[in-house]
Amino acid sequence: MNFMDYSDHLLGIAWVFGAAAVTLPGANVAIAVYALYHPEYVPERWHVFIAYLGITAIDGSLVLFGQKYLARAASACGMLCMLIVFISTMVCAIMPSRTGAGYATNSFVWSDFQNLTGWSSNGFVFLMGMLNGAFTVGTPDGVCHMCEEMPNPRVNVPKGIAAQIIIGLLSTFCFFTAILYSITSLDDVFATNIVSLPLAAIYQQATRSNAGTTALLILFLVNFLITIPGCQVVCGRMLWTLARDDATPASHWLRKVSPRWKNPFNAQLVVIAGILVLGCVYIGSATAFNAIVGSFAIMTTLSYLSALLPHLLTGRRNIRPGPFWMPSPWGEIALGIASTYIIVFNVIYCFPFSMPVTALGMNYASVMVGGITVLLTGWYFWKRKHGYVGPQVALDARDDIVVGIVGGRKSEEEGRRRSLLS
Numbered sequence: 001m002n003f004m005d006y007s008d009h010l011l012g013i014a015w016v017f018g019a020a021a022v023t024l025p026g027a028n029v030a031i032a033v034y035a036l037y038h039p040e041y042v043p044e045r046w047h048v049f050i051a052y053l054g055i056t057a058i059d060g061s062l063v064l065f066g067q068k069y070l071a072r073a074a075s076a077c078g079m080l081c082m083l084i085v086f087i088s089t090m091v092c093a094i095m096p097s098r099t100g101a102g103y104a105t106n107s108f109v110w111s112d113f114q115n116l117t118g119w120s121s122n123g124f125v126f127l128m129g130m131l132n133g134a135f136t137v138g139t140p141d142g143v144c145h146m147c148e149e150m151p152n153p154r155v156n157v158p159k160g161i162a163a164q165i166i167i168g169l170l171s172t173f174c175f176f177t178a179i180l181y182s183i184t185s186l187d188d189v190f191a192t193n194i195v196s197l198p199l200a201a202i203y204q205q206a207t208r209s210n211a212g213t214t215a216l217l218i219l220f221l222v223n224f225l226i227t228i229p230g231c232q233v234v235c236g237r238m239l240w241t242l243a244r245d246d247a248t249p250a251s252h253w254l255r256k257v258s259p260r261w262k263n264p265f266n267a268q269l270v271v272i273a274g275i276l277v278l279g280c281v282y283i284g285s286a287t288a289f290n291a292i293v294g295s296f297a298i299m300t301t302l303s304y305l306s307a308l309l310p311h312l313l314t315g316r317r318n319i320r321p322g323p324f325w326m327p328s329p330w331g332e333i334a335l336g337i338a339s340t341y342i343i344v345f346n347v348i349y350c351f352p353f354s355m356p357v358t359a360l361g362m363n364y365a366s367v368m369v370g371g372i373t374v375l376l377t378g379w380y381f382w383k384r385k386h387g388y389v390g391p392q393v394a395l396d397a398r399d400d401i402v403v404g405i406v407g408g409r410k411s412e413e414e415g416r417r418r419s420l421l422s
Helices: 001-036 046-065 065-099 106-110 122-137 140-150 153-181 184-189 198-207 209-243 265-284 284-313 329-348 365-383 410-421
Strands: none
Touching: 001 046, 001 209, 001 284, 001 365, 046 065, 046 140, 046 209, 046 265, 065 153, 065 198, 106 153, 122 198, 122 284, 140 153, 140 209, 153 198, 184 198, 184 329, 198 209, 209 265, 209 329, 265 284, 284 329, 284 365
16 A cells, blocks of 8 residues: 555545534534524434434435436535525625614724633634634545546646635635624623524524524525535545555445446445444544544645645656646745645644643544554555555556546446547
């Protein structure tokens, strides 16, 4: 097993963690809608888990059995997602003036800083809080794992990454600015009985009605329902790719493509089962689940570092320039900044979120990342000495990408390969 397979294992596990972390807020939205009309309700973790199971089952069924609909669904859901963000932003921006509640002050939105963590340094708390932004915008590698199923990936993959970052940055900035201006009492947000989702309390202040809050929460839930399948698909494709490289246990079973469902059904099923198991962790310990969430950003960026730093240290000599190649010295500067950012912030993200530190309030992300790294290292050294074969995909001299037809017959895939290599 080569080093990049090792890095891909780390990234694949992180994506499963990320899929679980995205599913939980969706479950919390469902609980928040019920709590909105039942002020006496006290949510239990198993209540959230039931909603978690439902969301995972619905989205998992679409991914497992709806391969032929995924491409069209992805385009439609992408537009619907942006429409939901636009509607939610406009409602939060307009309704405070219509209800007479007014808006938060400019200083509250842009300059006031409340440090409730117990840490003495406001600057350090701000840096720790950047984890929320890193999680919100998401990881830029998702589209890369679908490169075998898209036309002209050399061009379209970088465009997809750029679109995600730009759209995520602009939409998140507008949305959060709108909801911050709609907060007239932060103390009421902290004191809300809807403990599963404080955003519901912000929506209440913005709309001043349960009906309006419910509508926004339903839109928020729909947003999760249409984005979670993307996470599940990426996880499944990564496991499938690793199995094709013979870099996983039971690789002969995981690498199979279902002739009926036209997808890597076995790999996808294992991923969904893993997401369900992580939901069980939440029942036992919310602290342990928070460690899983916190380790997501750390492990994904560490996998990026394993590609960026060697690329920088070798003077970018081992990568064939593509359509978006950044000339020197700007390429080296960008790589240096990115590598430094990952190293510094991954250390910061491992610090406890509050002081004084308690067993329940401790940040166990470092334990999670360290433990997984030790296990992967053991697997790495064992596998490379016990029959590792490696990738079996033939690439032509021009380094063109051979397109794999997911679910296609062997003769169809061989025909496509011959046409590309000719």
